[in-house]
Amino acid sequence: MNRKVTVVGGAGNVGATVARAIAEKGLADVVIIDIAEQKAAGVALDIYETCPIIGSDARVVGGTDWNAAAGSDIVVVTSGKPRKPGMSRDDLVRDNFEIMKSIAPNIVQHCPDSIVVPVANPLDAMSQALYRLTRFPRERIIGMAGVLDSARMSTFIAMELNVSVQNVHSFVLGGHGDTMVPLPRYSTVSGIPITELLPPDRVEAIVKRTASGGAEIVSLLKTGSAYYAPSSSTAEMVDAVLKDKHKILPCCCYLEGEFGIQGLYVGVPAQLGAKGIEKIWEIKLTDTERAALHKSADAVRELVTILKV
Numbered sequence: 001m002n003r004k005v006t007v008v009g010g011a012g013n014v015g016a017t018v019a020r021a022i023a024e025k026g027l028a029d030v031v032i033i034d035i036a037e038q039k040a041a042g043v044a045l046d047i048y049e050t051c052p053i054i055g056s057d058a059r060v061v062g063g064t065d066w067n068a069a070a071g072s073d074i075v076v077v078t079s080g081k082p083r084k085p086g087m088s089r090d091d092l093v094r095d096n097f098e099i100m101k102s103i104a105p106n107i108v109q110h111c112p113d114s115i116v117v118p119v120a121n122p123l124d125a126m127s128q129a130l131y132r133l134t135r136f137p138r139e140r141i142i143g144m145a146g147v148l149d150s151a152r153m154s155t156f157i158a159m160e161l162n163v164s165v166q167n168v169h170s171f172v173l174g175g176h177g178d179t180m181v182p183l184p185r186y187s188t189v190s191g192i193p194i195t196e197l198l199p200p201d202r203v204e205a206i207v208k209r210t211a212s213g214g215a216e217i218v219s220l221l222k223t224g225s226a227y228y229a230p231s232s233s234t235a236e237m238v239d240a241v242l243k244d245k246h247k248i249l250p251c252c253c254y255l256e257g258e259f260g261i262q263g264l265y266v267g268v269p270a271q272l273g274a275k276g277i278e279k280i281w282e283i284k285l286t287d288t289e290r291a292a293l294h295k296s297a298d299a300v301r302e303l304v305t306i307l308k309v
């Protein structure tokens with residue numbers, strides 16, 4: 001029997017691109033659930049029709065009927081409004097919380113054993129909302145943001161040093177917002193920290209550009225927000241879980257004292273495998289890095305306090 005991944009909000013930009021990535025890699029059958037019923041069916045059929053060309057045996061269906069999602073291994077949640085120019089991710093909190101409230105019971109009913117990958121923004125607060133609403137264990141609710149933020153940082157480092165992106169490994173922790181914490185000390189080119197390769201002002205410029213990486217795309221696109229890199233990032237997490245890779249990726253996880261943070265979803269290095277989060281890697285931080293992580297966590301806590309989740 002094929003594995004199954006459901007993408008809620010899969011008729012939208014991020015969701016459709018995630019669905020396509022999963023189907024084209026042949027990782028699993030894909031079910032697209034979206035309130036835009038016709039569009040969901042159309043997007044699914046269009047993606048299905050790429051499979052003979054790519055040589056993938058994935059089956060792809062779409063609609064509003066959650067029965068199709070039954071028994072999914074993974075549920076990716078991209079249902080949520082994207083921001084417009086001038087908006088912060090936090091401005092979406094109330095509208096997207098309502099969407100989480102409407103889909104959580106369906107996840108619990110139809111996909112009780114699934115691993116959930118929230119993507120909708122504000123990411124940390126929506127992850128916390130789905131954790132509280134589904135009551136799934138923390139190992140099975142893993143937010144996507146850090147993979148994207150790290151990919152953005154890696155791109156900027158590769159551009160700066162004119163090296164292959166494959167030589168670059170970046171580390172970004174914290175909430176998925178302006179307070180995110182890119183860690184230059186742990187960001188390397190062929191194992192060498194960028195702090196040894198670039199002057200402090202260039203490192204600082206990369207850190208700043210990373211933290212506003214989403215807003216940069218929003219201001220260029222004018223309508224909607226980024227979706228190619230976000231969907232590739234989500235597909236990487238799906239791949240790590242379905243293939244039980246034991247892969248360490250920066251993920252938004254519920255912390256129970258790790259890094260001195262209690263009862264909150266924040267981005268940290270996590271090892272992903274078939275059961276979801278296998279381990280949170282509590283790397284050593286300097287006092288300044290730790291303070292930045294706590295400041296970022298405080299910003300997330302403000303939002304979840306508004307939602308009372």
Ligand SMILES: NC(=O)c1ccc[n+]([C@@H]2O[C@H](COP(=O)([O-])OP(=O)(O)OC[C@H]3O[C@@H](n4cnc5c(N)ncnc54)[C@H](O)[C@@H]3O)[C@@H](O)[C@H]2O)c1
Pocket residue numbers: 008009010011012013014015033034035036078079080081082083092096099102103118119120121122123144145148176224225226227230
């Ligand atoms: N975590 C990240 O790093 C990251 C990156 C990019 C985008 N995002 C977020 O992902 C979300 C989606 O972005 P997008 O560009 O795809 O937006 P979009 O508007 O293109 O797609 C959203 C989809 O969700 C659907 N939807 C709304 N309510 C629903 C419900 N109750 N059930 C099922 N489907 C529902 C809509 O019909 C639409 O098709 C946004 O919140 C955006 O901010 C997060």
